[in-house]
Amino acid sequence: MSDTPTPREALARQLAEAVAEALRSDLAQRERALLVVSGGSTPVPFFHALAAMALPWSRIDVTLADERWVAETADDSNARLVREHLLRGAAAEARFVPLTSDAATPEEGAAEVGRRIAALAWPASVVILGMGGDGHTASLFPDSRELDLALSTDEPVVAVRTPSQPQPRITLSADRLHQAFRHFLHITGEEKRAVLGRALAGDDTRSLPIRAFLASPLSIHWAP
């Protein structure tokens, strides 16, 4: 069997090295660093690579760009993904700040979660965005009813209802996602490359919400 990494594994490793360097550089300036990660399927190999990096994990706070309003034990919980794939080995020393609460709905829980998120050390050291095939990033979907609010509010989080999605969600607002020293976009596959190309060429953020992050410095990490 070959030990040659796949393009996606190589990308995950390069991204983990860049993110680790950004965290180290920030930790040379302040006591705690803040890492905002995305969920979904793309980050799994990146989480494994980052968890293996030599970092002072006990000085790093980790939170999510967005979350489904589901129990942390649910298969599609982004918090579960982070706990299983990133917070392992030495990285288990990091402090994880989830985006859900005991409230029945994200609308009821948003104030508490927002206070928790606002209390972190902003600007974040690093925000890593993902992107779906519909141009959504975090839980800023083209068909989210609260998309305009999430793109314009200075509140840290927004509860979102999205007809194309089975669960209600909570997302960091665009304003909060912009508050970082470094931004990375991690995507894979030809379909997402084409979507990103359309977003770079177009001018309608409502139909491709990733556009909200293309105007500021963004390190784009893509592999087939």
Ligand SMILES: O=C1O[C@H](COP(=O)(O)O)[C@@H](O)[C@H](O)[C@H]1O
């Ligand atoms: O719903 C979500 O989707 C995006 C992209 O996920 P992927 O599975 O296509 O990588 C992700 O960035 C976001 O955090 C997640 O909640």
